[in-house]
Structure formats: C-alpha cells, structure tokens
Amino acid sequence: MKSQKIVILGGGTAGWMAANMMAKSWADKAIEITVVESSSIGIIGVGEGSTPQFKGFMDYLGISEAQWMPACNATYKNGIRFIDWSTKTGFSSYFHPFPAQPDDYSAPAFFHNSFVRRKAIDVEGHPDHFFLATHLANTNKSPIAAQNFPFEINYGYHFDSSLLGEFLAREAEKRNVKHIDATISDVRKHVNGDIAALVTSQGVEIAGDIFVDCSGFKSLLLQQALDVGFESFGNNLFNDxxxxxxxxxxxxxxxxxxxxxxxxxxxxxxxxxxxxxxxxxxxxxxxxxxxxxxxxxxxxxxxxxxxxxxxxxMKVGQVKTHWKNNCIAVGLSQGFIEPLEATALHIVQETVQSFIECYQEAGFTDGNRDKHNHSIATRYQAIRDYIVAHYRVNSRTDTQYWLDNANNNNLSRSLFNVLQTWVSGNNLSDELARQNIDQYYPSVSWHCLLAGYGVYPDQAQLKPGNALAKQYNIEKIEDYLRRCGLNFKAHRLELDALASTFHK
Ligand SMILES: Cc1cc2nc3c(=O)[nH]c(=O)nc-3n(C[C@H](O)[C@H](O)[C@H](O)COP(=O)(O)OP(=O)(O)OC[C@H]3O[C@@H](n4cnc5c(N)ncnc54)[C@H](O)[C@@H]3O)c2cc1C
CATH class of the missing domain: 3.30.70 (Alpha-Beta Plaits)
Incomplete structure (x- = not known):
C-alpha cells in the first residue's frame, strides 16, 4: 500500500473523533492524518449528551472514564425523561431508558401489558415501572454497578463539548495526528473532480488523498466544493x-x-x-x-x-451523498436530525466506523463508497422517523405548533406502518423486525415512546382484565428493581470517586 494522506477539515467534536478513530485503526499503516481547523471560526460548542455508543468510542481508544470524565466535567446518563409531551391523564412524563441486562426479567411484563392495554384491558401500561435505568434515574444513582452485580448495564454521558474537543485533540496528538490552525478559503480540485488540496487564506496548499469534511453546518468541502445537494427534513421536523x-x-x-x-x-x-x-x-x-x-x-x-x-x-436534514469522490462528510456537515435523542455523535461514530471498514475492505480505494452511502443514509432516515414520532403522537393543543405537528401527515411509509401497527393492536416487535429497523431503535424504545405518551384507548373504554391479562404483579417488579438498585451508588458519590482518582 502506498502511503496516504488524510486531511480532516474541522476541529469540532466530529473532526477530533474522526482523527482519533482513524489514527487508532491505522496505527500500523502508512497513513498520515492532519486536522485543519480555524481558531478564529471556532466550534459550535453544543452537543452535550450521548447515547451508550460513546462508551464504545472511548473503550476503543483505550481511554478510561477516570481519564476523560473529570477532564470534561462529565456525568452519567441513564436515559432521557420526557416531560409534558402528552396531555393524557397519567402520562404527563415518561422515561426512555438505556437497556440493562436485569430488564430481561421485567421487560416482558411491559411488552405484555402494553399489548393488552392496546386491546382496552385495564392493566398498567406506563413504561416507568419496568426498567432498571428508570429506577436509577428516579433515585439519582449512577449506572455503575457494584462488582457483585455482574450484569451488563448500558449508559450514556453528559459532557462539556468544548472540553471534550480539547481532550480529544490532546489524545490525537499522542497518536501523531498533525494539527494546523488556519482558515481555508479555497479548494483545488483534480480534473476528475477529486479534491487535490485545501488552500488557506495565506495561500498555503494542504494536499491530501482523502478529505474528511468536518467543517460544521457550512459543509465547505462536500456541499460547497463538491456541490452535493441537501435533503431537508423540514416538512416533518419543524425545529430550526x-x-x-x-x-x-x-x-x-x-x-x-x-x-x-x-x-x-x-x-x-x-x-x-x-x-x-x-x-x-x-x-x-x-x-x-x-x-x-x-x-x-x-x-x-x-x-x-x-x-x-x-x-x-440549525439545518435539519442530510446530504444526498455522504461520500463523493475522495471526500466524506462527518458531523454537522453531513446532516443533523435535531438533538431530541442526542444522536449526532452516535452518527459521527457510525459514519467514521463505516468509512474505516469500507475503505479498508476495498484496499484503501473508494470501492465501497456506495455501501457506505447507503448504510449512512438509511440510518439517518430511521433515526429521523423515531424523532418524528415524538411530534406526531403528541396530544398538546396549546399552540398551533403542536396542533400542526399532530396533524402532520408527511410521514415515511415506514413510520406510517409502525404507528398503524401500534394503534391497530398488532405486534410492534414483529413489524420493526419485518422492516429491519430495530437495529436503529430497538423495540423497547418504540414501546416506551408510544406507551409513554399514553397512545392507548381512552380510560373510559378500558375493561377489567382476567388473570391471564393481569399475569404480572407491578409491586413485585418494582421491588425487584429497587433491590437491583441497591447495587448502585448515588450519582454524586460515583462522580466524586472518579474525580479523586483523576486528581491523584
Ligand atoms: C442545538 C444543538 C444541540 C445539540 N445537542 C447534541 C447532543 O445533545 N448530543 C449530540 O450528540 N449532538 C448534539 N448536537 C450536535 C453536535 O453539536 C455536533 O454533532 C458536534 O458538536 C459536532 O459538530 P461538528 O464537529 O460537526 O461541527 P463544529 O463544532 O461546528 O466544528 C466545525 C469545525 O470546522 C472548522 N471550520 C469551519 N470552517 C472552516 C474554515 N473555513 N477553515 C478552517 N476551519 C474551518 C471550525 O473551526 C470547527 O473547528 C447538537 C447540535 C445543536 C445545533
């Protein structure tokens, strides 16, 4: 393999995540990585919540929580509490939990009850009774289990995005990533349309074989230099x-x-x-x-x-092609689906991972570009649909904004079928599996969302259930979760322990 130069334009979270992942993956290859960023432009400086995927990112780089969390003022995240999205009695809030292995005991009860409740049988259908993460969040506990509780617990983080950027920049430097502070004002291309070099405002050329566009919403390389179009999601995600x-x-x-x-x-x-x-x-x-x-x-x-x-x-939507010629877009330059489920860095990680695999599999050529483009575009659509569902099933009537969201019929066929399956009382897990979209949001997330909003027959329609319908005892489940919870420390104690290790 001839040596390759990868030039990453942008030193926001996306740029430094990409630099670290590539440098780690190709540490033994003749690949030189340079990050070009402009301190006079700066970064967007928001984006402070993650999904559990982010733990995989840090684990892959071999960075422990004690090393990075205190440096970024980070905290643990068991999930997201949605408040006031629904006006249905008893459903003014619900929790979207990250999955935990002990849920294997309690989640079947939730699946059963939410199914039965959709048949207008009066059983407990609110998701908040059934998940360990919900219990941990309710009691302000961290998701780090004691040694004698050997179960897999998924969790995310909150962090200061500027400090995270600085931390990742230092890590990248340790991995021999080069860093140039310059403002790019032009791009020089080869006759085949590939990018040949970035040109700084001082007229200096930075040449490369592959260019990674992490320049934020303006997407200087992919959308501007290579003229890739943008598909707006504005007709069903109104926030901008x-x-x-x-x-x-x-x-x-x-x-x-x-x-x-x-x-x-x-x-x-x-x-x-x-x-x-x-x-x-x-x-x-x-x-x-x-x-x-x-x-x-x-x-x-x-x-x-x-x-x-x-x-x-905010510019909400995705680019029509995520990888064109010798340029891939990562981060806000490739698209953004508003921050409701904090998915942006998750997509950054998936995009870089996909690029690394595709580029490497094709022998460090663009042979697998279509595969990459298809997989990332599909992920965007699947995440968009899950976010759109939050707006479509709302029952607020206080402003035209909420009424228009509830009446919005610009739904994808996929989302239409998911909602139809739920309201007609059919098996939602089967529908998600049939569409192969449960790899993006698992069945439990869809169930929590729809049950959490109280998308059920009205209270007045509910009939008493027989023993089969009421086979799960909620008090027993809550007691089980409470006792599982005894294996976790108060969130602040866990953070203090991390901080004390850090300062040593
Ligand atoms: C309101 C809001 C809330 C969000 N909340 C979340 C969240 O909770 N969780 C989550 O995962 N994500 C969230 N995001 C998304 C998250 O902020 C971004 O995905 C993340 O910060 C990555 O941004 P970026 O690196 O792509 O862009 P930026 O941070 O904008 O970085 C762009 C980089 O390009 C450089 N650059 C630009 N032009 C030039 C030029 N001409 N020359 C040289 N350098 C240049 C800049 O200097 C900068 O370094 C949120 C986004 C918004 C808008």
Whole structure:
C-alpha cells in the first residue's frame, strides 16, 4: 500500500473523533492524518449528551472514564425523561431508558401489558415501572454497578463539548495526528473532480488523498466544493433554531437528561458536574428568538438575570451523498436530525466506523463508497422517523405548533406502518423486525415512546382484565428493581470517586 494522506477539515467534536478513530485503526499503516481547523471560526460548542455508543468510542481508544470524565466535567446518563409531551391523564412524563441486562426479567411484563392495554384491558401500561435505568434515574444513582452485580448495564454521558474537543485533540496528538490552525478559503480540485488540496487564506496548499469534511453546518468541502445537494427534513421536523443558557449545578446531580415540551418546541436540561446546560429548540415558523429566549428564561427563573444566552440556527436534514469522490462528510456537515435523542455523535461514530471498514475492505480505494452511502443514509432516515414520532403522537393543543405537528401527515411509509401497527393492536416487535429497523431503535424504545405518551384507548373504554391479562404483579417488579438498585451508588458519590482518582 502506498502511503496516504488524510486531511480532516474541522476541529469540532466530529473532526477530533474522526482523527482519533482513524489514527487508532491505522496505527500500523502508512497513513498520515492532519486536522485543519480555524481558531478564529471556532466550534459550535453544543452537543452535550450521548447515547451508550460513546462508551464504545472511548473503550476503543483505550481511554478510561477516570481519564476523560473529570477532564470534561462529565456525568452519567441513564436515559432521557420526557416531560409534558402528552396531555393524557397519567402520562404527563415518561422515561426512555438505556437497556440493562436485569430488564430481561421485567421487560416482558411491559411488552405484555402494553399489548393488552392496546386491546382496552385495564392493566398498567406506563413504561416507568419496568426498567432498571428508570429506577436509577428516579433515585439519582449512577449506572455503575457494584462488582457483585455482574450484569451488563448500558449508559450514556453528559459532557462539556468544548472540553471534550480539547481532550480529544490532546489524545490525537499522542497518536501523531498533525494539527494546523488556519482558515481555508479555497479548494483545488483534480480534473476528475477529486479534491487535490485545501488552500488557506495565506495561500498555503494542504494536499491530501482523502478529505474528511468536518467543517460544521457550512459543509465547505462536500456541499460547497463538491456541490452535493441537501435533503431537508423540514416538512416533518419543524425545529430550526435553539437558544442556549447555562445555570448553576445544585447539590444533587441528576443522572438523566430532561426534555421538556414547551410552547413552540422543547428544552433540554443536561447536568454536568459544574453546571446545567439548558437549551430551547424551537421552530422559527412559530416563534421568534426573543419569545424563545423569554420562555426559556422564565422556565429557569432567569428573567431578571444577565446570564448571556446564545442563539444557534440549525439545518435539519442530510446530504444526498455522504461520500463523493475522495471526500466524506462527518458531523454537522453531513446532516443533523435535531438533538431530541442526542444522536449526532452516535452518527459521527457510525459514519467514521463505516468509512474505516469500507475503505479498508476495498484496499484503501473508494470501492465501497456506495455501501457506505447507503448504510449512512438509511440510518439517518430511521433515526429521523423515531424523532418524528415524538411530534406526531403528541396530544398538546396549546399552540398551533403542536396542533400542526399532530396533524402532520408527511410521514415515511415506514413510520406510517409502525404507528398503524401500534394503534391497530398488532405486534410492534414483529413489524420493526419485518422492516429491519430495530437495529436503529430497538423495540423497547418504540414501546416506551408510544406507551409513554399514553397512545392507548381512552380510560373510559378500558375493561377489567382476567388473570391471564393481569399475569404480572407491578409491586413485585418494582421491588425487584429497587433491590437491583441497591447495587448502585448515588450519582454524586460515583462522580466524586472518579474525580479523586483523576486528581491523584
Ligand atoms: C442545538 C444543538 C444541540 C445539540 N445537542 C447534541 C447532543 O445533545 N448530543 C449530540 O450528540 N449532538 C448534539 N448536537 C450536535 C453536535 O453539536 C455536533 O454533532 C458536534 O458538536 C459536532 O459538530 P461538528 O464537529 O460537526 O461541527 P463544529 O463544532 O461546528 O466544528 C466545525 C469545525 O470546522 C472548522 N471550520 C469551519 N470552517 C472552516 C474554515 N473555513 N477553515 C478552517 N476551519 C474551518 C471550525 O473551526 C470547527 O473547528 C447538537 C447540535 C445543536 C445545533
């Protein structure tokens, strides 16, 4: 193999994740990796929640939690609590838990009950009674189990994205990744359309064989230089802006993200060790930036405070081709599906992993480009549909925003079939498997979402069930989860223990 030069444009989270994964995967190959970023442009600086996949990223790099978490003010995340998305009695909030092995005992009861409840039988159909992660979040515990509780527990993280970027930059440097601080103002191409070099504002050329576009929403290489089109998801994901504000951290650090429905969107509340990150994601079609900022400030009790708010515009959708010629896009440059389930870094990781596999399998040529493009585009569509479902099944009537979301029929055939299966009382797991989309969001996530909103026959229609319908005892399940929970420490204690190791 001849030596290869990979040039990554962008030093946000996407750029440094890509640099580290490639440098680790190809440590024994003649591959030189350079990250070019502009300190005068900076990074987007939001993106503070992850899925469990992120643990796999750090594990792959051989970086322990004690090494990175305290450096990034990071906390543990058992899942996401959705508040005020539904107006159905008894369903004003629900928790979307990350999976845990002990759920194998309790989850069948939830699947059974939610199935039976859809047949209008009066059994407990709210997801919050059945999952270990929900119990841990309710009791502010970390997801790190004691040694004598040898079960697999999945969890995510919250972190300061700027500190994470700096941490990953230092790690990349240890892996011999080169770093250039420069603003790119032009791109030189070969006659076949491949990118030959990036040209800095000082006129210096940075040549390469492969270019990774991590330049954020502006997508300088893929969308601008290579003219790849963008497919907007705006007709079924209305939110296109956010306002962000930090608040002080209290004594208790929650081990969950909170996602609270508001008049024209929703707000996230992400606990870090030193502060809580808050952001209101809204649609500019329904509300302007001042209204959004005022609503968020009022919710946080900051109407009279001079804490500065940051406003961000979002471009929601995906590029029509994620890898064209010798350029792949990673991060915001390839697309974004609003942050409701904190999936962006998950997609970054999947994209880089897919590229590494495809590029390597094809003998370090672009032979597997179509395979990569197909797999990433399909993932975007599947994640988009799961997010769209949150809006489509809402029952709020307080603003036109929520009414329009509930009446929005711009659904993919896949999502239409999923919702149809649920409301007609059929087996949802079978439908997800038939469509092969349970690899993106598992059946339990879809069940939690639809049951958590109370998408069931009305209370007045419910009939008493027989012994078969009521075969699971909720008190016993809750007691089981409580006793499992005895094997976990308070979240703050676990974080303090990590911090003390870090400072040594
Ligand atoms: C409101 C909001 C909330 C979010 N919440 C989450 C979340 O909870 N979880 C999650 O996983 N993701 C979230 N995301 C997404 C997450 O922020 C991004 O996926 C992540 O930060 C990666 O961004 P990036 O590296 O692609 O882009 P950026 O951070 O924008 O980095 C772009 C890089 O390109 C460089 N650059 C640009 N132009 C030039 C140029 N001309 N010359 C040189 N360098 C250049 C910049 O200097 C910078 O280094 C959120 C996004 C938004 C908008």
């Amino acid at each position: 802006a956010a306002v962000v504000l930090a608040t002080k951290q209290g004594d208790i650090i929650r081990s969950e993200t909170q996602s609270v429905a508001r008049k024209y969107g929703w707000s996230w509340h992400i606990p870090l060790t030193n502060r809580t990150g808050n952001g209101y994601v809204y649609s500019q079609r329904y509300c302007d930036r001042d209204q959004a900022e005022t609503e968020l400030r009022a919710a946080l009790g900051l109407l009279d405070s001079d804490v500065e708010a940051r406003h961000i515009k």
